Amino acid sequence: MTSNVQLFNQVQRNNIFNNPDCFIEGWYWAIPSKQLKIGQVKAITLMGRDLAIFRGQDNNVVAVDAYCPHMGAHLAEGKVEGSGLRCFFHNWKFATDGTCVEVPCLGEALPVKINTWITIEKYGMVWVWTGKAKPSPLPFVPELENSECDSALAKRFTKNCHPNVVMVNAIDAHHFNTVHNFPVKIVFDKQEKQNAITFNNTTRGGEDSLFLKLIRPFYKDAVTYNMCYWYGSTGTVTVGPDFLHFHIMFTLRLLEGGKTEGQTILITKKRTGILGWVFNRIVLLLTNxxxxxxxxxxxxxxxxxxxxxxxxxxxxxxxxxxIHHAEKQKALLWGTWEELY
Ligand code: FES
Ligand SMILES: [Fe+2]
Known part of the structure; x- marks a missing residue:
């Protein structure tokens, strides 16, 4: 077993990018909203930490550390009561903020508490903030920052390498030609803000290719190809002609041993009315x-x-x-979520 100190030194040497022992403090998806109905509690392991996640009768989603402060039973074996959770083993009850509100055999509560984690529901997903302090923004598509969104969950996938490595593929300018046979030279303009870094294609190059001649009428300036990265492991891609942009979110989690589990989310601007709804279904299909x-x-x-x-x-x-952007972020240890620096 590697001790925490050894792990810490190791992490310092390897830094944050592509390091299987740590991850950037941020928002990570936990479970599709549809899979957590009112009154349900589920066991989840997120970035190596075991959680119980439940939806109270008030429809609020609560994420707590999995093991009961009494004797360590997994709280996902318990049941939801009102907006709180009751442990299966000796029936202690906990409120939404994690405080113990009932110990049946004593007829009163005890001053113990389970850790709770901040959650949010968006894009059909429950997301958990992995930090203890106030959360930073949930990943969004920059172009849709102030718009309401329509979305659909698409493919779930795993990869045999670190999420950071999967992420940089989308800004690996050279490989668009070599792997994807895309005849456009991509040159990125980078911008950093808070926990996000964006790369926007600025080049008009490749004008001699037939493909470019064909699509040119649909672009005022450079061919749209914009990436926005959040917490080193969620990326949004924006592509498409000027009159219709497609937005895809690839949101990744670090699995044991530096592997990746990811979810594709298709996003578009909300359009109103029945026609808007139908139009959006088609847009999301095309986005897929x-x-x-x-x-x-x-x-x-x-x-x-x-x-x-x-x-x-x-x-x-x-x-x-x-990589430089990732190194500037706040890192947490995989498994314990302890702060590194
Ligand atoms: S282990 Fe949860 S109440 Fe005893
Ligand atoms: Fe690629």
Whole structure:
């Protein structure tokens, strides 16, 4: 077993990017909202930490540390009562803020508390904030920052490498030509804000290709290809002609041993009325096709890669900027969620 101190030193040496022992403090998806009905409690393991997550009769979702402060029973074996949770083993009851409100055999409560974690529901998902302090924003598509969204959950997937490595694929400028046969030279303009870093394509290059000639009428400036990364592990892609942008969110979690579990979320601006609803179903369907196109092609690389950017070229610039951004974030230890620095 590696001790926490050893792990700490190891983490300091390896830093944050592509490090299987830590992750960036942030929002991570826990469970699709539909899979947690009123009165249900489920066991979840998120970034190595065991949680019980439940939906009270008031429809609020609460995430708590899994093990009962009495004797360690998993609280997901218990049952939801009102807006709180009762442990199966000796029936202690806990309120939404984690305080013990009933110990039946004593006829009164005890001054113990379970840790609770902040949750939010959006894009059809329950998200958990992994930090103890006030949360930063939930990942969003920059273009839709002030719009209401319509969304659909698409593919769930796993990859044999670290989420950070999967993420940088979308800004690996050179591989668009070599892997995806995309005849456009991509040059990114980077911007950093809070916990996010964005990369927007600025080039108009590749004008001699037939493909570019065909799509040119649909773009005023550069061909739209915008990425926004949150907490090093959720990325939103915006692509499409000027009159219709497609938005895809790839949101990843770090599994044991530096592997990835991800969820694809299709997002579009909310449109009103029945027609708006129908139009959005079609847009989301098309978004899924675009998303699959992006996800295809790199699969075998993620199976076997041992990421090590030993010989960077100019085309790897954005990847290096992403790594620097990740290194500036607040990191937590995988499993304990203890702060690193
Ligand atoms: S272990 Fe939960 S009430 Fe005893
Ligand atoms: Fe790719």
């Amino acid at each position: 096709i675009v998303g699959n196109y992006f996800a295809k092609g790199d699969t075998k690389i993620f199976q076997t890669i041992k990421f090590d950017l030993k010989t960077p070229t100019k085309a790897d610039n954005s990847i290096i900027q992403f």
